[in-house]
Amino acid sequence: MNRINQKLQEDKKLLSIYFTAGYPNLNDTVSIIQDLERNGVDLIEIGLPFSDPLADGPTIQGSSTQALKNGMTTEILFDQLKDIRKSVHIPLIIMGYFNPMLQYGVEDFCKKCQEIGIDGLIIPDLPVDVYHEEYQATFEKYGLINVFLITPQTSDERIRYIDSVSNGFIYMVSSASTTGAKSGFGDEQTQYFERIGTMNLRNPQIVGFGISNNQTFTQATKYAKGAIIGSAFVKHVTNEGVHSIDSFVKSILE
Amino acid sequence: MNYNVNEKGYYGEFGGAFIPEMLYPNVEELRQNYLKVMAEPDFQNEFNQLLKDYVGRPSPLYFAKRLSEKYNTKIYLKREDLNHTGAHKINNTIGQILMAKRLGKTRIIAETGAGQHGVATATVCALMGLECIVYMGEIDIARQAPNVARMKMLGAKVVPALSGSRTLKDATNEAIRDWINNPVNTHYIIGSAIGPHPYPDMVTRFQAVISEEIKWQLKEQEGRENPDYVAACIGGGSNAAGTYYHFLHEDNVKIIAVEAAGLGVDSGESAATSVLGKEGIIHGCKTLLMQTNDGQITEPYSISAGLDYPGVGPMHAHLCKTGRAEFMSITDDEAMKAGLELCELEGIIPAIESSHALAIFSQKEFKPDDVVVMSLSGRGDKDLQNYIDYFKI
Numbered sequence: 001m002n003r004i005n006q007k008l009q010e011d012k013k014l015l016s017i018y019f020t021a022g023y024p025n026l027n028d029t030v031s032i033i034q035d036l037e038r039n040g041v042d043l044i045e046i047g048l049p050f051s052d053p054l055a056d057g058p059t060i061q062g063s064s065t066q067a068l069k070n071g072m073t074t075e076i077l078f079d080q081l082k083d084i085r086k087s088v089h090i091p092l093i094i095m096g097y098f099n100p101m102l103q104y105g106v107e108d109f110c111k112k113c114q115e116i117g118i119d120g121l122i123i124p125d126l127p128v129d130v131y132h133e134e135y136q137a138t139f140e141k142y143g144l145i146n147v148f149l150i151t152p153q154t155s156d157e158r159i160r161y162i163d164s165v166s167n168g169f170i171y172m173v174s175s176a177s178t179t180g181a182k183s184g185f186g187d188e189q190t191q192y193f194e195r196i197g198t199m200n201l202r203n204p205q206i207v208g209f210g211i212s213n214n215q216t217f218t219q220a221t222k223y224a225k226g227a228i229i230g231s232a233f234v235k236h237v238t239n240e241g242v243h244s245i246d247s248f249v250k251s252i253l254e
Numbered sequence: 255m256n257y258n259v260n261e262k263g264y265y266g267e268f269g270g271a272f273i274p275e276m277l278y279p280n281v282e283e284l285r286q287n288y289l290k291v292m293a294e295p296d297f298q299n300e301f302n303q304l305l306k307d308y309v310g311r312p313s314p315l316y317f318a319k320r321l322s323e324k325y326n327t328k329i330y331l332k333r334e335d336l337n338h339t340g341a342h343k344i345n346n347t348i349g350q351i352l353m354a355k356r357l358g359k360t361r362i363i364a365e366t367g368a369g370q371h372g373v374a375t376a377t378v379c380a381l382m383g384l385e386c387i388v389y390m391g392e393i394d395i396a397r398q399a400p401n402v403a404r405m406k407m408l409g410a411k412v413v414p415a416l417s418g419s420r421t422l423k424d425a426t427n428e429a430i431r432d433w434i435n436n437p438v439n440t441h442y443i444i445g446s447a448i449g450p451h452p453y454p455d456m457v458t459r460f461q462a463v464i465s466e467e468i469k470w471q472l473k474e475q476e477g478r479e480n481p482d483y484v485a486a487c488i489g490g491g492s493n494a495a496g497t498y499y500h501f502l503h504e505d506n507v508k509i510i511a512v513e514a515a516g517l518g519v520d521s522g523e524s525a526a527t528s529v530l531g532k533e534g535i536i537h538g539c540k541t542l543l544m545q546t547n548d549g550q551i552t553e554p555y556s557i558s559a560g561l562d563y564p565g566v567g568p569m570h571a572h573l574c575k576t577g578r579a580e581f582m583s584i585t586d587d588e589a590m591k592a593g594l595e596l597c598e599l600e601g602i603i604p605a606i607e608s609s610h611a612l613a614i615f616s617q618k619e620f621k622p623d624d625v626v627v628m629s630l631s632g633r634g635d636k637d638l639q640n641y642i643d644y645f646k647i
Contacts, residue, residue, distance in 0.1 A: 051418065051550040052536070054430050055274040061417050073548045098272060099535045103549030124274040125535065149275040153437050158278070176276060176437045 003091040003119045004145050004168045007042055008204050014226030015217065015252060016043040016206060017233050018095060020063035021080070022072025023049070028242050029080045030087075035242070037090050039249035042226065045122060048077060048096030055124045057180035059231040063238070074104050078112050085117035093147065095122040106135055110142040120145035120168055132165050147171050149208075152192045156199065163201045172196060172205040172224060180231025182210045185219050193223035217252050257502040257569070257578060263451025266575060268568035271450035273538045276434045280442075281538075283357065285452045291356050292349075292459065304348050305463060308381070309338045311345075313464075315471035315627070320599040327620035330481070331602075331630045332468055334493060341605065341632030342461060342493040343374035347443055349460030351378040354441035361385045361440040365429040367394055367422030367489075368559035369401025370605075370632060371445030376410035386410040389428040391421035394559060401636055419553045422563055426537050446490025447567035450538030454495075454567050461496025468627055469500055476625055483620070485510035486629040487611040489525070489560050491567035493631035498579070508580065510618075511570060512611045514556030515583035525554035527566045528574045528581040536564065542571040557586040557640065558606040560632070588613040590644050593634065605632030606640060 007014065017036050021029045029046070036044055049064035049072050056064070077094075084092065094113065101109045101123065113121070121144055126135070128148050139146050145168035150159050153176055162170060174189050175182055185193075189210070196205060204225035211220050212232035220227040229252065236248045263269050263285075271281055291297055305311040314333045322329045334342035347364075354362060362384050366372030372388040379386035388405055392414040395402055405412050418424040426444075433442045447454045447461070469479040484501050486494035488511045501507040516524035524530060527542050534543035536551060544552045544564040556562045566574075573579035584592075593609030596602050604612060608631045620626055634641065641647065 051552075052423065052427055054427055054537075055276060055434065057431070058417070065418065068550060075548070097535075099543075099545070099551070100549035102534060103532075103545065103547065125272045125538070127271065127273065127275070127278070130270065130272070151276050151437075153279040154275065155279070173276065177435050178276075178431045181435060 002143060002145055002168070004043070007091050008169060008225060013221035014042040014206065016045060016226055016228040017041050018045040018047055018228060018230035019233060019237065020047040020049055020060060020067050021077050022067030022070050023063040023234070024066065024237060024242065026070040026072060027080065029077065030084060032242060032245065033084060033088055033092070035245040036249065037088050039246045040253055041090065041249055043091045043093065045093045045095040045228065045230070048074060048094055048100060050097040050100060053097060055178055057178040057231060059180040059234050063234045074100050078116060081116045091119045092117065093120040093122055094118055098123050098126045107138050110138050110144055113144055114142040118144070120147055122147045122171060124149060128162050128165055136165065149173050151176055152188065159196070159199065159201070163203055166203045168203065169225065170201065170203045170205045171228070172207045174207055174210040174220070177209060179209060183212050184216055185210060190223070197223055214252055214254050255576060255578070257573060259451065259455040259569070265569045265572035268539070268541050268571040269451055269454060270540050271538055272535045272540060273450045274434065276437065277430070280433060280437055281450050287357060288353065288452050288456050291353055297352060297356065300352055301349055305345065309344050309348065310336065311463065312467045312471070313337055315468060315475065317475065318600050321596065324599060325615040325620065326622050328623065328625045329615070330472065330625065330627045332464060332497065332627060334464065334629060334631050335602070335604065335608065335633035339374050339377050340635060341370045341374070342464065342496065342629070343371045343445060344377065345463055345496065346445065346457050346460040346492060347371070347374040347378045350441070350443040351382050351384070354384070354443070355382060357441065359439060359441035361436065362443055363387045363389065363429050363432050363440055364443045364445060365389050365422065365425040366445065367425065367562060368636060369394070369398040369405065370560060370636065372410070372412070373401055373404045373408070375443050375445070376405040376408035379410060380408045387432065388412050389415050389425040389432070391415045391419070391425045393420045394422065394425070398559065398636070421553070422559070423551065430537065446492045447495040447569060448490040448537055448539060448565060454539065454569055457492050458495040458499055458569060461492050462499035464493070464496035464629060465498065465500035472625070472627065480504050480507050481625040481627040483508045483510055483624060483626040485512060485611055485614060485626060487512045487561060487607045487631060488566055488570055489563045489607065490565070491570045493629050495567060495569055497629040509573065509578060510614060511573065511579045511581045512614055513581060513583050514558055514561035514610055515585045516555040516557070518585055519583050523555035525556040525561050525563065526583040527564065529583060531565070539568050541565050541568040542574065558589065558610060560605070560607040561610060582614055582617060584610040584613040584617070588616065592616065593641070594645065602630070603634035604630055605634050606637045607631055
């Protein structure tokens, strides 16, 4: 069974952390992953940097730009990760935009992910219908779970469709925004979380966007299987460096 | 061969809607409504009335006698430069503002490079009393000060794009991010024949008035609707799309697309996407795109801010791939020379974008009885400083 599905079966709320590969330094990738696991993170999203990250706010744009300046490429990331499964056991997901994957070759990309032990992908600009028609068979051939986003504006009908195509979890974007734009949840979010809850979807949901601390993590996981922190972690790494990951994770899980 | 968009939003293998889920409801709303709305008689009446009374259409189809004599062929210029606001851009912004109103949108966003599309958007927003936010690269704001001032006078808020290379590509990213953050009340007026389906088709249809007029104007002047050639410059490709539209399936009309070669196609400072680009995804569509081997989008270069874009509309990518259009690349120097030549021979100061198209006559031989219709997409007022600096006037 895919490590993501195994993890989702555990009787706990999951903390997923996003970081941009190659940031702050080109070769920080492996040590960041190891530190996150050691400190109790359940799932890691490894950001493959892109020059034009449309769905991201300034924090992740900035880390992506710097990572590319540091020389990060798809090839280098795969090389950094080639022995990752000797030391890391939690699920690993690559999150990135579609164009770098398309240039690498979608099948080659998936094959490489399987060789390394990557469990899933999140590709914000690969729409579910294109995935379903053109790429799902390839992803499944290499044992990869593709994770789709839903937002407060996504219709019930489309959520059902996304649920039917998904085989891991659904990434529940907390509000209509780019990453890192908003912090905290209001009534609108809780109503949306409750609405999704009553739909009894096949796939569990993990909330992303707007989660930055223990309070928002607790709020989000009241309604979902887990929560994802991205911009707040990238900011922490920017401000505090890569040697205080423990304090960040502890502050979330305290 | 079909050169128009198919029911799935593709031109051959190009096009589609590669957008984050956050944008899906907005783009889907547009996709479901744009053809229906455009077909409504009320919409058509209002659109055509504004094009006539406000934009000043039809724009003349002018036989350029002295230019024709010099190159020993028959050259007609489609005078989009005489439109209100000085370029073809207003055809599309009029159409899209009417679309936005019918969809109940109250807030308009746009991207702009040189500022022509920004000015055209600010203009129609003033006309309709809608809030207008224009994203413009920080670097472009500095080098296009007069257009920034025009937008502000027209009541638009000009927001600098500070990310990436701080030019048109990044302004487009910022506009898309704004749309993600404001999904309900906002319409994004894309200025070129790019973006997720249905944008390339919608923009093309609004610009198609250019070729619609060429047909009857040429009939009046030459006794035939179809020229031997239609030619236009291409950045994203909206003026070209409009110039070609009604000739796409006329086999006896040859199509010429003129890209900016910058300092030379192989100089590393170029915007010749058809030569330097590979299939990829930019701003929501699959098209030809300048990028690294690793799939990172690269920064183009052209002296003309309007052609300084790393991609090309998906319709044009298809025209290129199928060989329906002949793509030519014109350098900064060739374009500037052709621009000055038009001033001297015809008394018309063209936009530097249009100067690229004009430069084909020194690069390609036409027969004496060939009828070549060229889109003069914009006037050169905005480029005066560039011309002054270049020619040390």
